[in-house]
Amino acid sequence: xxxEAAKAIGAGIACxxxxxxxxxxxxxxxxxxxxxxxxxSAADGQFGRLIFGFAVTExxxxxxxxxxxxxxxx
Amino acid sequence: xxxxxxxxxxxxxxxQLDVGGYDISFTNSxxxxxxxxAASAAFLIFTTSGRGLIPTRLQSISEMLYEFVAGLLRDxxxxxxMKFFPIVFSLFTFILVAxxxxxxxxxxxxxxxxxxxxALAFGVIGMVIVYGFYKNGLGFxxxxxPSGVPGVxxxxxxxxxxxxxxxxxxxxxVRLFANxxxxxxTLKVFAGFVVSLSGLGLGGVIGAILPLAFAVALTGLEFxxxxxxxxxxxxxxxxxxxxxxxxxx
Amino acid sequence: MIxxxxxxxxxxxxxxxxxxMTENPQDQPKDEELxxxxxxxxxxxxxxxxxxxxxxxxxxxxxxxARSKAGIAQAFRLSSEFIAGVVVGGGIGYxxxxxxxxxxxxxxxxxxxxxxxxxxNVLRAxxxxxxxxxxxxxxxxxxxxxxxxxxxx
Numbered sequence: 001x002x003x004e005a006a007k008a009i010g011a012g013i014a015c016x017x018x019x020x021x022x023x024x025x026x027x028x029x030x031x032x033x034x035x036x037x038x039x040x041s042a043a044d045g046q047f048g049r050l051i052f053g054f055a056v057t058e059x060x061x062x063x064x065x066x067x068x069x070x071x072x073x074x
Numbered sequence: 075x076x077x078x079x080x081x082x083x084x085x086x087x088x089x090q091l092d093v094g095g096y097d098i099s100f101t102n103s104x105x106x107x108x109x110x111x112a113a114s115a116a117f118l119i120f121t122t123s124g125r126g127l128i129p130t131r132l133q134s135i136s137e138m139l140y141e142f143v144a145g146l147l148r149d150x151x152x153x154x155x156m157k158f159f160p161i162v163f164s165l166f167t168f169i170l171v172a173x174x175x176x177x178x179x180x181x182x183x184x185x186x187x188x189x190x191x192x193a194l195a196f197g198v199i200g201m202v203i204v205y206g207f208y209k210n211g212l213g214f215x216x217x218x219x220p221s222g223v224p225g226v227x228x229x230x231x232x233x234x235x236x237x238x239x240x241x242x243x244x245x246x247x248v249r250l251f252a253n254x255x256x257x258x259x260t261l262k263v264f265a266g267f268v269v270s271l272s273g274l275g276l277g278g279v280i281g282a283i284l285p286l287a288f289a290v291a292l293t294g295l296e297f298x299x300x301x302x303x304x305x306x307x308x309x310x311x312x313x314x315x316x317x318x319x320x321x322x323x
Numbered sequence: 324m325i326x327x328x329x330x331x332x333x334x335x336x337x338x339x340x341x342x343x344m345t346e347n348p349q350d351q352p353k354d355e356e357l358x359x360x361x362x363x364x365x366x367x368x369x370x371x372x373x374x375x376x377x378x379x380x381x382x383x384x385x386x387x388x389a390r391s392k393a394g395i396a397q398a399f400r401l402s403s404e405f406i407a408g409v410v411v412g413g414g415i416g417y418x419x420x421x422x423x424x425x426x427x428x429x430x431x432x433x434x435x436x437x438x439x440x441x442x443x444n445v446l447r448a449x450x451x452x453x454x455x456x457x458x459x460x461x462x463x464x465x466x467x468x469x470x471x472x473x474x475x476x
Contacts, residue, residue, distance in 0.1 A: 051449065055442040062409065062438045066431060073417060074427040230436075237412050237433075237440035238447075245407030245444070249399055302396050310400075 011071040017064030024057045079262040083186055106175060106182045114171045143308060150312040151319060158315050165194060166308040173254060173300030183258055188251040195247035198311050206318035217321040246310055250303050257296045264289040404444040412437010
């Protein structure tokens with residue numbers, strides 16, 4: 001197999017990791033919204049923690065994006 | 075017009091012009107930019123020419139527009155920022171009128187090309203940088219050094235802040251461009267559904283009701299987006315101007 | 324208009340009276356009767372109150388609609404801010420790699436820095452960080468402050 005083709009396939013597979021992050025983020029925001037609808041007065045106070053969780057989760061997605069970019073561009 | 079969602083963004087030369095090897099032809103994009111400026115200027119001049127103490131309906135529209143942008147700028151940049159009012163007002167009306175003109179069938183949407191929005195955004199950021207250095211000197215660089223950060227972390231934080239600053243014109247231009255482009259493509263696709271379904275006979279005509287309803291609803295949404303994007307662009311411009319005036323926060 | 328004003332006024336006065344009654348029920352034996360009369364008055368007011376309630380609901384839906392509009396604007400902002408941060412960081416890293424031939428370190432470092440800048444952008448756009456302070460401490464302090472405010476309210 002050509003190296004270039006193998007790289008492109010690898011980059012595609014690496015991007016699958018972003019799907020998991022998508023699921024995780026959906027879970028997180030959905031649960032935040034569910035909690036916020038139960039107790040709206042406490043929702044604003046927890047927004048910072050939501051963003052913190054978003055950052056930590058999304059970091060993993062960025063890692064897989066990084067692997068994909070590295071495979072494609074180096 | 076072809077039944078192709080992209081063809082509405084084609085640029086066609088209306089007047090061939092070449093100056094010193096540069097192609098500065100008058101295109102349909104330029105035509106609609108001129109139309110936008112002419113329409114907004116004519117509206118404002120025409121409606122405020124009466125100068126009635128008790129405004130007519132049209133005059134109160136332009137007064138509301140003025141008050142809206144002035145309030146926006148005063149809230150985020152203070153009264154010191156009011157000297158930037160002309161440019162913020164021009165940007166807001168240009169984007170708003172360009173978006174609204176683009177909603178007419180067969181009209182070209184100026185803001186659906188990233189080069190136009192990027193020129194506007196880089197103009198704003200360039201103005202902010204130049205004015206920031208002119209007003210504060212090197213103190214403007216304090217913008218990149220937040221207060222209360224331990225010394226070891228400063229290089230990393232400064233790098234992050236610089237990237238954050240550089241991402242501003244990108245996000246400003248891409249947001250406007252992507253929203254307008256995506257909205258117009260979706261509209262065109264749904265309108266195309268209606269046409270191709272109703273060509274299939276009676277069942278197709280009945281089936282075409284749903285995409286037609288969607289297209290109508292999307293048109294409403296597009297008017298909302300046209301206003302919202304102009305609003306977001308204007309309010310972010312105000313915030314960046316505020317950064318130029320008070321870099322140390 | 325006058326009617327609505329009187330309803331508002333009555334509502335504003337109501338809790339005070341109720342509290343006074345519950346605080347010292349023994350001192351004034353007539354309070355029970357008074358409470359009954361107030362109850363009757365309240366139920367009488369409830370009927371024609373519907374106009375005011377409707378107006379209130381109208382106001383609320385209008386506020387809701389305005390808030391959802393602001394929500395759409397904020398959603399547009401947040402997503403594009405995040406993407407722009409990552410893209411700019413990766414772009415800078417790639418440019419550094421091609422100019423200085425440091426491949427792949429520029430891309431790695433600057434993509435991660437770009438990610439950090441993107442989160443900062445999002446926090447700033449959401450109004451969680453006072454314009455140029457980014458430590459987690461300030462976020463937590465801000466949270467504490469808002470929590471306290473919530474409790475006070």
